[in-house]
Amino acid sequence: MKRIRAALSLALALGMMAGGQTARAQDAPAGERAAAPPPGFRTVALGDGPWTVETEMATLHVERVGDxxxxxxxxxxxxxxxMLVTERPGRLRIIRDGQLDPQPIAGLPAIFAFGLAGLMDVALHPDFAENGLIYFSYSKPHPDAGDKPGVNADTALAVARAHWDGGHQLSNVEDIFVAAPWYGSEVPxxxxxxxxxxxSYGGxxxxxPDGFLYVTSGDRNYGEMVQDQSNDFGKILRLTDDGxxxxxxxxxxQxxxxxxxxxxxxxxxxxxxxDPLTGKLWETEFGPRGGDELNLIEKGxxxxxxxxxxxxxxxGEAAKGIRAVxxxxxxxxxxxxxxxxxxxxAVYHGAAFPGWEGDLLMPAMSxxxxxxxxxxxxxxxxxxTMLEGLEQRLRDVKIAPDGTVYVLTDETEGALLKITPAAE
Known part of the structure; x- marks a missing residue:
């Protein structure tokens, strides 16, 4: 655990804590990526745990859940x-009573799973208990791409809706949103x-709280498209539950x-x-080398x-502006x-860690x-910063109704981690 006060230049200090790397191997342009990740990006096997982690406000008990x-x-x-859990290669999994169901849920559409593309987020409809509707985002291959689309296929971010009855099969699967334009076969x-x-699909x-669906759509590494507001690249979109x-x-x-x-x-x-208490919408996004952002999202x-x-x-090219534009x-x-x-x-509200009340929790690939x-x-x-000793890339964080914190590791041998207060 390391703590930095704002007066000590948080940006510089936190960057130094991240290990001094300037970019993820996966995030670098294709021509700059090494055949193997540099030492700062390699991870060690997580092990079986559990682990005890000392932090400023609490001592944490960290354990694995499921396989x-x-x-x-x-x-x-x-x-x-x-819980429902997505795996980026294209599987939707169920965890019940701390056990991972060995059988994935069938019925997903064709998914373009290459590099950082694949199956991404999952969310329940606000009335899921009554209607059984789930939503998931994924990288979609163009219908003309064939059964095995190559790296240079046209793809798009898509959001699908499906009915799920708790078993191993989705029904009534339909795309409610497909980002425009298709992109990949011709890269200018x-x-x-x-x-x-x-x-850079977002996803x-x-x-x-208004009942509408918000979707992050990335710039697909074609940043020139973002300030063109006639396309979906580099936007947050607000949709009805049918898209x-x-x-x-x-x-x-307009x-x-x-x-x-x-x-x-x-x-x-x-x-x-x-934030369920304030209604504020928080967003995180990758910058290029540095410039990763935490944003408080406002309409328009x-x-x-x-x-x-x-x-x-x-x-090394300079941006047109840095701040206050x-x-x-x-x-x-x-x-x-x-x-x-x-x-x-995520914003922490819960009884398990009262010292964290109202704080933001953000997993990082660093x-x-x-x-x-x-x-x-x-x-x-x-x-x-916490959990550095596990040496795992971290992707998602969720806070359970009882205040327990769950974190997903972004690894080939990835894990769901459960964080509770350590016994005194």
Missing amino acids: TLDHPWSLAFLPDGG ERCCGQGPAFG RIAFG KPAPGNPFAG EGWQDTIWSTGHRNPLGLYF VNYGWMDVTQGHHYN DGMKDPAFAFGPPSINPGNI KSLVRMEVNANGAVTAME
Whole structure:
């Protein structure tokens, strides 16, 4: 555990804690990726646990739940106390009573699973107990791509809806949203050393307190598209539960704007969470080298990418702006350089860790769980990093109704971790 006060330059200090790496091997442009990940990105086997972890506010008991998972991406709590878990290669799994069901749920559509593409988020409809509807996001191959689409296939972020009765089969599976345009088979010359088309899908989904579905859509490593508001790249979208533009969206009816857009100017948003007490919408996203962001999302706001970033483009090219640019909103907090590589985000409310009340929890691919204290304006005032000793890339965090914290490790031999207070 390490703690840094805001007055000590959080961005620089946290970047140094992340191990001094400037970018993930997977996040670098294809021509710059090494055949094997550099030492800072290699991980060790997790082991069986359990582990005791000392932090500033509590001593943690960390244990594994269920069997090994292959790059688990997201989990959703079920009304019966079980969980649904997605695996990026394209499997939807069930965990009940602490045991992983060995049989995946069948009925998923064709999924483009390559690199960081694949099956991503899962969420329950607000009325799931009555209607049995679940939603999941994934990278979708173009219908003309064939049974085994190659790396250069046209793909798109998609969100599907399905009925699930608790068994091993989905029914009534349908795409309710497919991002436009399809992209991948023809990659134009782009600036700044951007990465391959099979990355930066975004893919987080969350139902808001208004009952509408919010979807993060990444820039697909084609940042020039983001400030063009006629496409879905680099946007947060707000949809009805059947995928239509939600009423009250800020740009509905405006020429040249998608009527699904809620906010714009995002790179690769991989975290999205509504604080159930305040209604605030928090988002995390990857910058280029450095410039990873924590954002407090507001209706109709432009967050700058790719004209504005506090990171460094991969080829060293300077951004048009760094901060305080007219018409663009700065992040609540910018990490690095180097990159911290943020996963999902959650606001802690629960009885298990009273010292964390109202704090943000953010898993990071730089092998830590970050706890951030924020003030009433959403500014980060202090933070600590936790779980570094496990040496695992972390992808998702969820808080159970009893205040228990669950974290997914983004590993080939991945795991679901349960965090509770250590016994005194």
